[in-house]
Structure formats: structure tokens, C-alpha cells
Amino acid sequence: MSDQPPDVAAGGAGDDGHDPVGSAVADAYRREWAFVLAATARVTRDLDLAEECTADAFVAAVESWRRDGVPLSPGAWLTTTARRRGLDELRRRKTLRAKLPLLLEPVSEPEAVSANEGGVADDRLRLVFTCCHPALAREVQVALTLRLVCGLATADVARSFLVSEQTMAARVTRAKKKIAAARIPYRVPAAAELPERLDAVLTVVHLLFTAGHTAATGERLVCDDLVQRSLGLARTVAALMPDEREALALVGLILLTDARRSARVGADGTLVLLEDQDRSSWDTAAIDEGRALVRSALRGGRPGRFALQAAIAAVHAEAPRWNDTDWRQIVALYALLLGAWPTPVVALNRAVAVAMADGPQAGLDEIGRIQSSSSLAGYRYLPAARADLLRRLGRSTEAAQAYRDALALTADSAERRFLLARLAQVTGVP
Amino acid sequence: MAEYLILIYEDEKAYADADPGAWEQAMKAHDRFTEQVAEEGATIVAGKALQLTTTATSIRADVVTDGPFAETKEALGGYYVIEATDLDHALTVAKLCPAPAGGVEVRPVMVFE
Numbered sequence: 001m002s003d004q005p006p007d008v009a010a011g012g013a014g015d016d017g018h019d020p021v022g023s024a025v026a027d028a029y030r031r032e033w034a035f036v037l038a039a040t041a042r043v044t045r046d047l048d049l050a051e052e053c054t055a056d057a058f059v060a061a062v063e064s065w066r067r068d069g070v071p072l073s074p075g076a077w078l079t080t081t082a083r084r085r086g087l088d089e090l091r092r093r094k095t096l097r098a099k100l101p102l103l104l105e106p107v108s109e110p111e112a113v114s115a116n117e118g119g120v121a122d123d124r125l126r127l128v129f130t131c132c133h134p135a136l137a138r139e140v141q142v143a144l145t146l147r148l149v150c151g152l153a154t155a156d157v158a159r160s161f162l163v164s165e166q167t168m169a170a171r172v173t174r175a176k177k178k179i180a181a182a183r184i185p186y187r188v189p190a191a192a193e194l195p196e197r198l199d200a201v202l203t204v205v206h207l208l209f210t211a212g213h214t215a216a217t218g219e220r221l222v223c224d225d226l227v228q229r230s231l232g233l234a235r236t237v238a239a240l241m242p243d244e245r246e247a248l249a250l251v252g253l254i255l256l257t258d259a260r261r262s263a264r265v266g267a268d269g270t271l272v273l274l275e276d277q278d279r280s281s282w283d284t285a286a287i288d289e290g291r292a293l294v295r296s297a298l299r300g301g302r303p304g305r306f307a308l309q310a311a312i313a314a315v316h317a318e319a320p321r322w323n324d325t326d327w328r329q330i331v332a333l334y335a336l337l338l339g340a341w342p343t344p345v346v347a348l349n350r351a352v353a354v355a356m357a358d359g360p361q362a363g364l365d366e367i368g369r370i371q372s373s374s375s376l377a378g379y380r381y382l383p384a385a386r387a388d389l390l391r392r393l394g395r396s397t398e399a400a401q402a403y404r405d406a407l408a409l410t411a412d413s414a415e416r417r418f419l420l421a422r423l424a425q426v427t428g429v430p
Numbered sequence: 431m432a433e434y435l436i437l438i439y440e441d442e443k444a445y446a447d448a449d450p451g452a453w454e455q456a457m458k459a460h461d462r463f464t465e466q467v468a469e470e471g472a473t474i475v476a477g478k479a480l481q482l483t484t485t486a487t488s489i490r491a492d493v494v495t496d497g498p499f500a501e502t503k504e505a506l507g508g509y510y511v512i513e514a515t516d517l518d519h520a521l522t523v524a525k526l527c528p529a530p531a532g533g534v535e536v537r538p539v540m541v542f543e
Contacts, residue, residue: 135517182538183432185516193518 024070025061032075033058033151034236038123039079041186044086047130048176051148053089057082122240124149125188128233132201133184140175141204147172150229160211160226198241202250202306205233209254213261214412227258245297249307252293256313259286270421271414275322287317305341308333327357344370345379352385360389380409384419387426396426431513433475433539434520439504440532442482459528466526467512472519477510504532511539 036057041050057078071077131144139161146152146160158168178184189197212226231254238247263277294314297307312333319325334350347370355363367386387402403423410416448456460479467474483498483505498505510527514520517538524536 133517135521181540183516185518189518 021062021066021070024065024074025058028061028074028078029058029151032078034124034127034149035075036078036082037148037151038127040082040086041127042123043083044090045186047148047179047186049086049089050082053082053085054078056085124236125240126186128201128237129188129197130179130184130186132197132204133179134197134200135182135184136175136178138204138207140171141200142207143168143171144175145204145233146208146229149233152229156225160223198244198246199304201237202234202246205230205237206250206253206306208233209257213257227254227261230254231258245299245301246304246306248293249297249304249310252290252297253306253310253313255286255290255293256310256317259283259290259317265414269414269417271418273418274316279320282317287314290314291317303336303340305337308337308340312337325356327353331357345381348379348382348385355389360392364389364393378409380406380415383409387419387422391422391426396428399426431473431515432520432541434512434514434517434524435537435539436510436512436520436524436527437506437535437537438508438510438527438529438532439502439535440507440529441503442505442507444531445507446482456528459530463527467523470519470523470526471515472523473513475511475513477508479508480506482507507532 033054037050037054040053041047044050044053060081061074061078065071065074128145128149131148132141136144143157143161146157147154152160154169154172155165157172158165161168163171188194208226209230212223212230231251234247234251234254238244238251241247259282260274260277262283263279263281264272266272290310291314294307294310297303298311303311312330315326315329315333330353331350334346334353338346338350348367351363351366351370354366364386367382367389371382383402383405387399387406390396390399390402400423403419403426407416407419407423410419445452445456464474486496486498488495488497488499512520512523514523517536520536520538524534527534
């Protein structure tokens, strides 16, 4: 089975942009892969077969469009082609069909689906919810979403998560087997389960973003691609579920965080802290859009964790300078976030905000409380945050030890360079 | 419809020291579960409670030993085989299954054709 985007350059004019058919196929691949796969899966009721037929349809498109021209609606052409292949294959395997793992949506059910909660009927949503089913481990959800919803080749999925291609292929295969054998249904969950299930989807999309955003090392192209794909996915989910405020909030959170991308890493590859970033290089269009989304997401009802995280990012974005940051507001938002999402990591972030609002000692006291009450051992940002507060209090020896603790837990080269520079600063060794 | 096995894993201490009142309560909980399964539109195909693992005997390569196959804090104490439409349906049912001193595992039953 083809696991790669079709080689659109093959036999064509190459990558120099003078191959309209090639770029039309590549463009359709980027935009329509999930849609075609999802629509095909509903007919074949078998994800594996749907994936195969979808890949085949893109390969067929290269030849056919070159011969007959690019169709008016490439997505519809691809869907029809993939579905026809799927049906042919099912017919061919008819005697075997009883043995094929079935995805469980009866063919006769489209009416019931379009009457489903708020008219949610998009096949891509079913695909996303299936990939992010709670019966699958989080790492599997992430891998499946990238492979099936984003159409990323297994090698690229593997590279994004620093595992071998073989490991990733095995992970994806195992997951598809479980979906089939355990009969994980191919549908958007009912209203009662929706909040919990949507949270899993949004968490996966956010993980994709974080993987792309925080990796300062590694292959920049792969990381940028992950950021773009996660933003695209977040936008799709939000557009398909316009009443879900957390889905809107996630788009806002990604925009507001990614707006700082070019300011985040210095010319020498060193991490630049929010405090020291050149705010004039922030993407103001992304910030404006993000802020508007945060406002909508906060309206009505208790805000969820993505809305609160996005609101915190918005407060940072609104400060013209670091010193203008409204720390009281940020502490208050972190307190709400801790209520909605009580994790040690959120508690640590709140402690850092407290230090900004009430001074380093207040922050250190908060960190002391977190250290004694939770299992953040091995979380590199805890000693790093302590080190910074101790440094600001002039307690150099303790700060140095904390920087060494942080370094022992940090592998990322940009972060290491930053910590080493700070360590040299507090020990007075250049 | 498909068959799923619901394996009930619990800390046996909760039952080893249980008084008759506690047993009665457990029985009632399982009676209620039986009713709830029907209300959910699923069917119980089979279901049994097992004696404690202190009564278990294991055999590996013809060697007979006293005790369960694997020593775990939470031991297999009973099971149901249910019929449900899909995994979500099976999980809805399994969430209702009483296992106050542990939890349950849901396994799809293999179909040979």
C-alpha cells in the first residue's frame, strides 16, 4: 500500500512550480486527504481498506488529471474514485467479507447521522473521534491522527515523535487492528459523552502543536509542518463544532502561542524567554484573531482549560513590554485553570506568576508547597523555575545547584544552552 | 452485535473478610446490574462468580502448582459475557458492572468463521 503522498513530480515538470497538475494533486492531498479517507471509510466500513483506496485515488489522479485536466472539484473526484475502488474491492472479496473487520456504522444510517447533535455530519469528525477514542492509548491517538487524519507518511509521523519508523508502523497497525477487532465505532459520540470525548480530541491536537512548537532542535521543517497541521486540524474541528467553546479556544491558544514563534529562538539557536523576546516581531494578525477567539470562548458558562490557557496567552500578548504584563490577572487565570485542570504543571506555572506578582520569595514558597505535595520529580521545569527565583534573590549557591539539577533533566540543546549560560552567570565562571 | 467478555478484577481481601451483609449487598448489586444491562439494550450471555484464588490450581507444562496463574493485587473474581453493538455500547454496560474493590477489563470475543 502506498504510504507516501503521490510523487507528483514523477514524469512531470518537477518541483519548480511549472507543473499545475502536480501542484493540484499535492494541494488536494494537503486539503482533502482526511475528507476523502473519512468518506471512503463510511462506505468500506474498514479503515485499512479506506486508507488503501484513498492512497490509490491520489495516485490515479496524477495520471487522469494530466490526461483529462484537473476536475472542478478535486475532492469530489478523489472521493468518488476512492469509494468506487473500495466498493469494487469489497465485491471482489465478497466471500471473504464476513471475515473482514467491520466498522460499525450501518450503511442505512445517514439520516440518523445528519439528525445527530446540531447537524454534525462531517465524515472527518467521525474519523477524528475514532482516532482519539479513549480505548486507545494517548500516544496511539496522536499517531493515528497524524497518519489517518493528516495523511502524514508513517516515516514523518515517526520522525515527529523521535521513534523509529518500524516502531511507529507497528503502533499504527496495532491500533487499526484494535479498532477493527474491538469494534470501536466510526461515529461522533452522543451529546452525553461529547465533553469528555472532545477533550481527548483537543488534547491530541494540542499535543501535535506542542511537539512542533517546543522542539527547538531537530528538523525545523517537520516541526513547522506539525504546527501548521495542528492549526489546520484545530480550525477544522472548531468549524465543524461551532458551538463548542473549547474547540474555538484551542484555535486561539495555538494562534497566540505560535504568534511568538519567530521571537522564540535567537539567531544562534538559543531559546529566548518571553521576558527577552522582541515583541515587535510577534505576528499581530495571529494575535488579533486569537484574542477575538478567546473572547468568544470565555463568553457564557464556566471556561474550560483551553479557554483559560488561551486567555493567559492573550494577557501576555496584550502587554507591550514584559514589565507591563498584568500579573494579577495571570495569577487569577492560573487559579481558575488549576480548578479546571488540577495538575502539578499548572500549579508550577501559577507559582511562577505569583513570583512575578508578589516577588521571588512568594513564588519560592509556592514551589516548596508543590514539591512537598506532588510527584514532579523528573520534571525539568521545576528546578529551572526554582533556580531562576533563587538567582533573582541573589542566593547564588542554591541557584547554581538548582541549575545543575535542571541540566541533569534536560536533553533539548537550546534549553541546555540557556541553562548553562545562567549557571555560568550565577557561579561567576564565564 | 458482538460478544465481549467483562473480567472483574478485585482485591480479594474485600471478600475474604466480608460478613453476610456485605455478600448480600454484592449480590443485590449484581442483580441490579442484570436489569441495567437489559435497559441498555445489551444481553448477558453468561456470567459467573469465582471462588477465591486461594482455591486456584495452575498447570504449566504439566507441572501442577497451588495458586493462581499470576499473583496480582487485584485478582480475577468473576466474569460476564455480554452481547453489545460495539465497543462504546460494551463500555457503557461495563461501567455499570459492580467492582467496588477493583475494576473491570473488557475484551472482544474472537469470532471464527
